[in-house]
Amino acid sequence: MLERFKYAQSLNINAHPVIVGPITFVKLSKGGHQSFEEKVRALLPLYKEVLQQLVDAGAQYIQVDEPILVTDGSSDYETITKEAYDYLAHDGLGKKLVIQTYFERANVKFLSTLAVGGLGLDFVHDNDYNLKQIQAGDFDRSKTLYAGIIDGRNVWAADIEAKKNLIETLQQYTEHIVIQPSSSLLHVPVSLDDETLEASVAEGLSFATEKLDELDALRRLFNNNDSTKYDALKARYERFQSQSFKNLEYDFESVRTHRQSAFPARKKAQDARLHLPDLPTTTIGSFPQTREVRKYRADWKNHRISDKAYNDFLESEIARWIKIQEDIGLDVLVHGEFERNDMVEFFGEKLQGFLVTKFGWVQSYGSRAVKPPVIYGDVKWTEPLTVKETVYAQSLTDKPVKGMLTGPVTILNWSFERVDVPRKIVQDQIALAINEEVLALEAAGIKVIQVDEPALREGLPLRSEYHAQYLKDAVHSFKLATSSVRDDTQIHTHMCYSQFGQIINAIHELDADVISIETSRSHGDLIQDFEDINYDLGIGLGVYDIHSPRIPTENEIETAIDRSLQQIDRSLFWVNPDCGLKTRKEDEVKAALTVLVNTVKKKRAE
The missing domain is CATH 3.20.20.210 (TIM Barrel)
Structure with missing residues (x-):
């Protein structure tokens, strides 16, 4: 200094x-x-x-x-x-x-x-x-x-x-x-x-x-x-x-904010449709964004390659990673999100009411920078955002492929929000847009849809006197986005970077069929949080730390599973990495997921 x-x-x-x-x-x-x-x-x-x-x-x-x-x-x-x-x-x-x-x-x-x-x-x-x-x-x-x-x-x-x-x-x-x-x-x-x-x-x-x-x-x-x-x-x-950016009317009341049936009935319907094994395995959503992936995306955005050349490349990467996942033996697959530069900016580029800057970079942490979109007007879904890639991935496999979306709370928290209307209204507008995409995925035959909310905890106000209203609004928006699906469509969510103890009840109120949580670095504490409220929905506690290039051992993953099963009903437990794999190298991802699946196979045989 x-x-x-x-x-x-x-x-x-x-x-x-x-x-x-x-x-x-x-x-x-x-x-x-x-x-x-x-x-x-x-x-x-x-x-x-x-x-x-x-x-x-x-x-x-x-x-x-x-x-x-x-x-x-x-x-x-x-x-x-x-x-x-x-x-x-x-x-x-x-x-x-x-x-x-x-x-x-x-x-x-x-x-x-x-x-x-x-x-x-x-x-x-x-x-x-x-x-x-x-x-x-x-x-x-x-x-x-x-x-x-x-x-x-x-x-x-x-x-x-x-x-x-x-x-x-x-x-x-x-x-x-x-x-x-x-x-x-x-x-x-x-x-x-x-x-x-x-x-x-x-x-x-x-x-x-x-x-x-x-x-x-x-x-x-x-x-x-x-x-x-x-x-x-x-x-x-x-x-x-003097301009007005409040031009749309919204019918928030007409969209359901509670699922048709309680979780036990939904689980029965989902089990009958998905036919998943004991201790189902999945990943959180993203796969490595290699230099080649980033170059193709940059070339396409700068009009150096055609739409067809870019789409052909995306389909080749999706197909390659669907095969990798099948060969490893994962149960619920993902398409890999190769078309997305950032989980919020991607949606900001496609939803009405957002603008994305060219050079609006801000520091996220360390050397990582992000380019938050700006919400300037009423938010509206105008066309499918993720259906094409997800449906293509599903066409390549008989196993279920998750639709991957970012939730309304995270989109708002990781954007520059407008200030001319109340925050809750903006959040609910985004929720309605995500609800449209959820229904579009469901109509296209996607059986599992993940709506990520990694920023739910980090948006919690500094003062506890504001916590209850923030969490109430967050839960309402998430349910507005996800509650219109059929009982046999499985809704997942994912959270990371969080200490969950003070929001554990709100997490339960989200009523997601399955929640996956980044926990590998505080595993025991988090399990206790869920045990304290008798959590009775599906849950995947991340069994290894994706932030390190180190490959976990079977013994480490088995220990994490055993510790979780002491507190969580086996029929509700999923096995997954603790976060997305976007920043890892391909050989690291393959090796770690192979260890994860092999460990689960041994546990199933016990």
Whole structure:
């Protein structure tokens, strides 16, 4: 960090360093046997050394990110938080520190007691609580307020006049204000400059560069009495707002949100139709996206190859992997999703009401980036999305092939959502579109349909007071998407990246015939979660970790199965990897799935 700060200085960049604070760092870390407080105290000398080095190198202030202080349990560690910042404040260091919070409201009164020079607060995602606390006199006027007024998480242009009014309100309660985005801008794409979007929508968008322009317009207005840029942005926003993107009528009430029969009757009908063996095996959906697959897709999108050449390639890959799955001995097959670059962007390209950018990449995690679609209008299904590939795959085998769809909650959570209508309405619009695709697959003879919801848990609000409504809406949307099928059509869902304990009841309420869950790294804990509620639907707990190239042994998979069967009815249990196989190499996939199937065959013979 020190080297990078000095490098910025060498380029004449007046940068401020950013570091994750000790409270957040320890709270989000694992390991060690000491108490939370002991771990924080152990780190403080190291933090102080780093911070002092940055100040000595010329840092005017240092942003210390403490987003953990906006969560439910933050009051439990206020004592250690105050102790930590009292320690760091010695020798005048405190006045150089700015505690930054984001994504929710913070306890402004408590933060004002800390020995730091400034506080960063989110005035976009706080439901107005931060502003109300400041108006109640909870903010220490001697500190600098770093006001997050421009949305750092979504791509819509700011109501610049409303932001001006907010600044004027804040000025009544503190003399020292810095305006900034509500969070880091890593959540949004870089710039609109190279996009070729329809002007009517583009005028309402604001990526990272444009958000900085919005801040600059407000700075010029307040500091220089220069309204030129402000007036232009205000006019642009008003032009966008004068349009209506609410053009469709929806009959949500006419679509079923409960299956025709309870699960026992459905299972009987599905067993009679599918004829699956004991401990049925399947995969989660995707197979390796090789360099060749990606090249064909890129060449097709850039019109370097014909539709026929691309479709011929897709069919050859589907046929090859259907044979691989049959040779290995899997029971329920998948087509492999070779036509899909991303499980949400693919649907964004095909559903009305979405737009997909050319260069709107954002970091997902590590070196992985995604290009979230933008929901700008009413969502509508206009034609089959996945039927052609799925039906072709099914034509190659007598075994059932799963239709593979992304669920409404995940599509919404992994898109940039519109803000002119309530979130629940958008989610239900997507659910109706997915319902149309589910019915199209069923009508085409597909017997098993998987509707993935990997983002259901990650969308859970930070504050528990909002959990119940979020989960109620999520369950309703999923059931809106999946409940119209016949009893003998089997609905699967998949979830990953999750700690499920606090949402286990909602998972049960989804009423999916089979749920597969990424569990290999926390197997025992998750099994206990399902045992605690007497889970009585089909379930596949991932028996090996697909995130590693390592091939599991038969003993490891057998142990995972045996552990699961201690808690889960054998007639309900499925055996599968813990997630999709998109990022693995072909030889790794073949070897691991062969071990999985061979292990299951031995278990069946016992």
